[in-house]
Amino acid sequence: MDVKALCLGVLAKGPATGYEIKKLIQDGPYQHFIEASFGSIYPSLSRLAAEGLIEARTEPLEGRPDKKIYSLTPQGREAFRSILSRDPPEDKFRSGFLFQMMFADALGPEEKTAKIEGKLAEYRARHARMVEKRTSQPLSEGELFCLGFGESLVTAAIAYLDSHARRSAAPAPSPAPARRVRAGTAR
Amino acid sequence: MDVKALCLGVLAKGPATGYEIKKLIQDGPYQHFIEASFGSIYPSLSRLAAEGLIEARTEPLEGRPDKKIYSLTPQGREAFRSILSRDPPEDKFRSGFLFQMMFADALGPEEKTAKIEGKLAEYRARHARMVEKRTSQPLSEGELFCLGFGESLVTAAIAYLDSHARRSAAPAPSPAPARRVRAGTAR
DNA sequence: TGTTTCATGTAAACCGTTACATGATTCA
DNA sequence: TGAATCATGTAACGGTTTACATGAAACA
Numbered sequence: 088m089d090v091k092a093l094c095l096g097v098l099a100k101g102p103a104t105g106y107e108i109k110k111l112i113q114d115g116p117y118q119h120f121i122e123a124s125f126g127s128i129y130p131s132l133s134r135l136a137a138e139g140l141i142e143a144r145t146e147p148l149e150g151r152p153d154k155k156i157y158s159l160t161p162q163g164r165e166a167f168r169s170i171l172s173r174d175p176p177e178d179k180f181r182s183g184f185l186f187q188m189m190f191a192d193a194l195g196p197e198e199k200t201a202k203i204e205g206k207l208a209e210y211r212a213r214h215a216r217m218v219e220k221r222t223s224q225p226l227s228e229g230e231l232f233c234l235g236f237g238e239s240l241v242t243a244a245i246a247y248l249d250s251h252a253r254r255s256a257a258p259a260p261s262p263a264p265a266r267r268v269r270a271g272t273a274r
Numbered sequence: 275m276d277v278k279a280l281c282l283g284v285l286a287k288g289p290a291t292g293y294e295i296k297k298l299i300q301d302g303p304y305q306h307f308i309e310a311s312f313g314s315i316y317p318s319l320s321r322l323a324a325e326g327l328i329e330a331r332t333e334p335l336e337g338r339p340d341k342k343i344y345s346l347t348p349q350g351r352e353a354f355r356s357i358l359s360r361d362p363p364e365d366k367f368r369s370g371f372l373f374q375m376m377f378a379d380a381l382g383p384e385e386k387t388a389k390i391e392g393k394l395a396e397y398r399a400r401h402a403r404m405v406e407k408r409t410s411q412p413l414s415e416g417e418l419f420c421l422g423f424g425e426s427l428v429t430a431a432i433a434y435l436d437s438h439a440r441r442s443a444a445p446a447p448s449p450a451p452a453r454r455v456r457a458g459t460a461r
Numbered sequence: 462t463g464t465t466t467c468a469t470g471t472a473a474a475c476c477g478t479t480a481c482a483t484g485a486t487t488c489a
Numbered sequence: 490t491g492a493a494t495c496a497t498g499t500a501a502c503g504g505t506t507t508a509c510a511t512g513a514a515a516c517a
Contacts, residue, residue: 088373096377120372150513152469175370183362185307186275189416190283229376243430337485339497
């Protein structure tokens with residue numbers, strides 16, 4: 088889901104400026120699933136406006152750029168509905184940590200345990216933030232669903248890492264001989 | 275972790291061609307955590323070679339391009355070790371499905387349930403593939419760790435979606451009034 | 462006094478995907 | 490006969506980040 092779709096989604100809930108969209112993404116209920124910078128939000132809004140999917144009401148301000156409060160046009164609402172009903176792309180979990188663990192035999196066992204414990208702390212902090220988000224303010228059904236999903240995954244990650252933080256101090260069972268994989272076919 | 279780091283990692287386990295790296299990524303134990311296309315792998319290998327981190331032994335073939343079997347140089351091994359010991363970037367879960375659920379109030383309840391059930395099927399299939407990978411061939415410690423982590427997350431996702439596939443048929447409890455979020459600060 | 466908040470935007474750089482080009486061999 | 494396998498690479502395109510530019514007001 089690209090930044091254009093994201094903007095459309097936020098605006099479907101109510102008018103907002105580019106600045107507010109950024110805020111919502113990084114501090115609001117979206118923070119755990121999405122990120123976007125000004126450098127992609129502002130151009131996206133311009134393009135959406137050029138396509139007639141959103142429109143801006145400009146509010147002059149002194150000492151800083153005019154505030155542009157965007158809202159969906161009927162065509163924009165229609166376009167967003169179409170995005171929602173499409174088949175979404177596959178979910179992706181990208182983890183630099185897992186990458187490092189994949190090749191961790193090149194690392195010392197203490198270094199490895201330290202990394203696992205670091206990630207564990209990170210996930211616990213993330214979990215706390217999610218619980219805080221969920222309980223500190225009333226959320227829509229969709230937001231609850233997403234936060235609940237996120238909490239489930241984070242909880243599973245914590246359990247897994249916790250059970251491995253202790254285990255990993257032990258030496259590896261076998262020296263893992265060199266191995267070339269014979270897998271399927273490249274496309 | 276970018277494609278260059280990925281290539282370095284694969285080559286740290288043993289020499290390989292670009293074609294084989296692609297195969298390993300999409301069918302081997304990496305398949306659930308990473309993806310990369312030829313369009314990024316070949317240029318990455320060229321750049322790594324230019325930087326002296328890998329070197330190629332060329333094997334002439336008839337009827338198709340010469341095979342270039344890459345292996346790590348000592349500098350490459352050092353560079354990879356340095357990548358491994360760095361603090362990894364934050365883990366990211368990107369989900370078009372969750373995005374759609376976030377705004378699913380604009381969707382009919384049957385459509386929503388159908389989407390949840392579709393994702394459920396996808397995750398069950400993914401889980402089966404992971405179990406198959408884990409049991410069908412001997413894996414290194416790192417690969418087991420990663421697959422185990424992945425299985426934990428996928429299992430949690432399945433449990434969550436399963437418990438919500440039934441619930442979501444019920445009507446929403448409250449009409450969810452319009453709400454503007456007052457969150458922290460944009461950077 | 463210095464940092465954070467509000468507010469928008471552009472330009473360069475980066476990284477990656479998709480599509481294309483080539484072509485023999487093996488499998489169904 | 491047609492698809493898949495092996496094998497490398499380039500070009501065009503797309504999307505995003507990072508850094509920069511501007512500047513007042515409020516807060517600590």
